Amino acid sequence: MKTTFVVPDDLEPARRADDATAVGDVIPPHNKRCFGCGPDAMQGLHLQAIAGEGLTATAVLEVERRFAGGPGVIHGGILASAFDEMMGLTNMLMGTIAVTAVLDVDYAAPIQVGTSLRMDARVLGLRGRKVYSEVVAYDAATPGDPLAGGHGLFVVVDPVDHFTRANARP
Numbered sequence: 001m002k003t004t005f006v007v008p009d010d011l012e013p014a015r016r017a018d019d020a021t022a023v024g025d026v027i028p029p030h031n032k033r034c035f036g037c038g039p040d041a042m043q044g045l046h047l048q049a050i051a052g053e054g055l056t057a058t059a060v061l062e063v064e065r066r067f068a069g070g071p072g073v074i075h076g077g078i079l080a081s082a083f084d085e086m087m088g089l090t091n092m093l094m095g096t097i098a099v100t101a102v103l104d105v106d107y108a109a110p111i112q113v114g115t116s117l118r119m120d121a122r123v124l125g126l127r128g129r130k131v132y133s134e135v136v137a138y139d140a141a142t143p144g145d146p147l148a149g150g151h152g153l154f155v156v157v158d159p160v161d162h163f164t165r166a167n168a169r170p
């Protein structure tokens with residue numbers, strides 16, 4: 001892939017929280033109405049990310065017709081949403097809440113409607129409050145070269161403070 005996103009080469013190691021979702025279990029939705037993972041988001045992606053070892057998680061997105069952009073292929077914004085959510089959920093294994101500051105998507109190949117898209121996400125490391133994460137996506141039926149990849153720079157926030165202020169805006 002050809003991303004230009006720069007991951008610092010001197011990241012601090014990130015640590016899995018002692019009470020993080022057990023390996024093999026679904027990371028619980030952080031908000032029932034979240035477009036990415038919420039069960040009550042009628043038009044949402046309904047992603048179920050399975051926690052892996054360390055700071056990793058995997059999910060499969062069934063690329064439904066309602067996710068189309070160009071004829072027969074996934075909308076780029078839908079893929080970006082899925083990547084954002086996958087990295088955000090994986091970050092939660094650290095026991096912190098981090099919001100997206102920068103999202104980078106490498107659309108390496110068209111992804112057809114009907115694809116079962118496997119997404120593998122992991123936390124790469126930290127720099128103070130900054131969390132660097134990545135995700136790679138494959139065709140689950142015919143694994144081979146990645147179809148797309150993503151990177152994110154997330155910033156750890158106090159969720160009550162962050163979302164209270166976000167909702168207080170006039």
Ligand SMILES: CCCCC/C=C\C/C=C\C/C=C\C/C=C\CCCC(=O)SCCNC(=O)CCNC(=O)[C@H](O)C(C)(C)COP(=O)(O)OP(=O)(O)OC[C@H]1O[C@@H](n2cnc3c(N)ncnc32)[C@H](O)[C@@H]1OP(=O)(O)O
Binds near residue numbers: 102128
């Ligand atoms: C009412 C009660 C509610 C309770 C809720 C409970 C739980 C909620 C749960 C979870 C939700 C979150 C995540 C869950 C998982 C998945 C969902 C996906 C995540 C998202 O979809 S989330 C939506 C989109 N997201 C936003 O809505 C963010 C809007 N934004 C801001 O809220 C601020 O912008 C913020 C907080 C990002 C930073 O603000 P800030 O003031 O806290 O910090 P500051 O600016 O100092 O940045 C600190 C360091 O990050 C560097 N930095 C910042 N921005 C950068 C950029 N763009 N490029 C390069 N570097 C950047 C600085 O350069 C500095 O770096 P350094 O430390 O080296 O100087």
